[in-house]
Amino acid sequence: MINQTVNLIPAGVHPFDGHSMKVACSSCNLRELCMPVGLSPEELAKIDEVVATRRKIKRGTALFRNGEPFGSLYAIRTGFFKTCVTAEDGRDQVTGFQMAGEIIGLDGIVNDRHTCDAVALEDAEVCVMPFERIGELSREVNALQHHVHRIMSREIVRDHGVMLLLGSMRAEERLAAFLLNLVQRLHSRGFSSSELVLRMTREEIGSYLGLKLETVSRTFSHFADEGIVEVKQRHVRILDTPALRRLVNQQPGV
Amino acid sequence: MINQTVNLIPAGVHPFDGHSMKVACSSCNLRELCMPVGLSPEELAKIDEVVATRRKIKRGTALFRNGEPFGSLYAIRTGFFKTCVTAEDGRDQVTGFQMAGEIIGLDGIVNDRHTCDAVALEDAEVCVMPFERIGELSREVNALQHHVHRIMSREIVRDHGVMLLLGSMRAEERLAAFLLNLVQRLHSRGFSSSELVLRMTREEIGSYLGLKLETVSRTFSHFADEGIVEVKQRHVRILDTPALRRLVNQQPGV
DNA sequence: CGACACCTTGAAGAGGTTCAAGAAATGTGG
DNA sequence: CCACATTTCTTGAACCTCTTCAAGGTGTCG
Secondary structure (H helix, E strand, O other), X not given: OOOHHHOOOOOOOOOOOOOOOOOOHHHOOOHHHHOOXXXXXXXXXXXXXXXXXXXXXXXXXXXXXXXXEOOEEEEEEEEEEEEEEEOOOOOEEEEEEEEOOOEEOHHHOOOOEOOOEEEEEEEEEEEEEEHHHHHHHHHHOHHHHHHHHHHHHHHHHHHXXXXXXXXXXXXXXXXXXXXXXXXXXXXXXXXXXXXXXXXOOHHHHHHXXXXXXXXXXXXXXXXXXOOOEEXXXXXXXXXXXXXXXXXXXXXXXX | OOOHHHOOOOOOOOOOOOOOOOXXXXXXXXXXXXXXOXXXXXXXXXXXXXXXXXXXXXXXXXXXXXXXXXXXXXXXXXXXXXXXXEOOOOOEEEEEEEEOOOEEOHHHOOOOEOOOEEEEEEEEEEEEEEHHHHHHHHHHOHHHHHHHHHHHHHHHHHHHHHHHHHHHOOHHHHHHHHHHHHHHHHHOOXXXXXXXXXXXXXXHHHHHHOOOHHHHHHHHHHHHHOOOEEEEOOEEEEOOHHHHHHHHHOOOOO
């Protein structure tokens, strides 16, 4: 049986329980994910000024949209997002899925306008970090400056990985890579490394992976037939992680 | 007739003529491409300190390789590069082609190691900009800080565009988009907007576009049959730019 | 509880790949 | 400077993966 309650709030962590609504990064339990580590007390105090406000986003609504003026980066506190770009002709491409502790909005810096949509796939809350303020503070706090650079560089490296996936992998390999990546990120946030609840549709997975939704569905079924995963709608249990790894690392022709 | 001499050194620009070997950004004719604009004289003077040295890279050799320690960003002065990532199983993916004025090495920031190879596709020269120094200076020169952010953001936005291409376009659309992009970048550097010399093989184009080299070749031939381009090996003349644009903006099913 | 969104599965078809062979260009060494 | 080896490019034919179209099933939310 797959248990629906596996996702997104690990035991002992209640960022959202009504009592612990702290606005300070210094006491945020996600700090290690989105802020630099090893800061001095006074640096930590400054860092607290990065976050101006919080903002709640209802499932299905956008945190920002393509074309909107850029002003802030956002650190996800709770919830799950997708980002997607849209071509002139209307077709769009999911460029990523983001979860707690991850930063979105970097695309807006270059032209002071967002170039993609960020849509909440479940009710979410983000920390609003005005980019001006990040700039000021990172001139004072060395570690923050480097941290911002690292976050942007990480996004670039991640994107290159997606290009590799889209450019050279077959459907099975793509889906295997996708599952492994998701479960690894969830695991590093305290969740199961074998069980997850997908917050996105087959179509959204397909868009991200450069596949049609039917192909995603069929590939899930195929994995299930092979005993690699157990799939029941959005509930996925990975039964054979090594098999998924083998799929991803397999030469195209082998 | 396609003229071989169209590429890479526009009339009146001789960055490499032996006399004008200036190490100062402030007097570099590529400055507007890789450095912030609208600086005060004293800011300009500081900016000159960004570039430590120059480095020449012979065609076919690497500026840096996956796994090597990261220390500097590089501004391309002359020449043409490809960057590519390699999967564990050995297959690789070209993630981009870079020309004069563009910055490479951003991938190395996050883990202090490069995560891709940067290989010169023709003899090249780069300005070596130690990342430490960029950090120091961008704390002093506001515009430089923002400029660094913008460069990284631009790379992220570019990567998202490539994802859209890889995830949702068909072969013809991909090649059309590729040609339009290349020619546009060359044009903004003073070259023809209809004629270009490819510095990469069909295989490298294919890797970048997620296609096999045969498909690239066939698609070129197809464009030629349609009278959209004239192709003779690496010499390409675009005869019908609007047709290419239409291809790119066309709905998948139309 | 009913409407709607989402998922699964089948069958036919298209687009791209693979394999193969030959042609054209490029580079190398004599 | 030429001949030869090598790399790169083109083209054809068969094949395969993924897509498209279609229908039915399942789950969810107001």
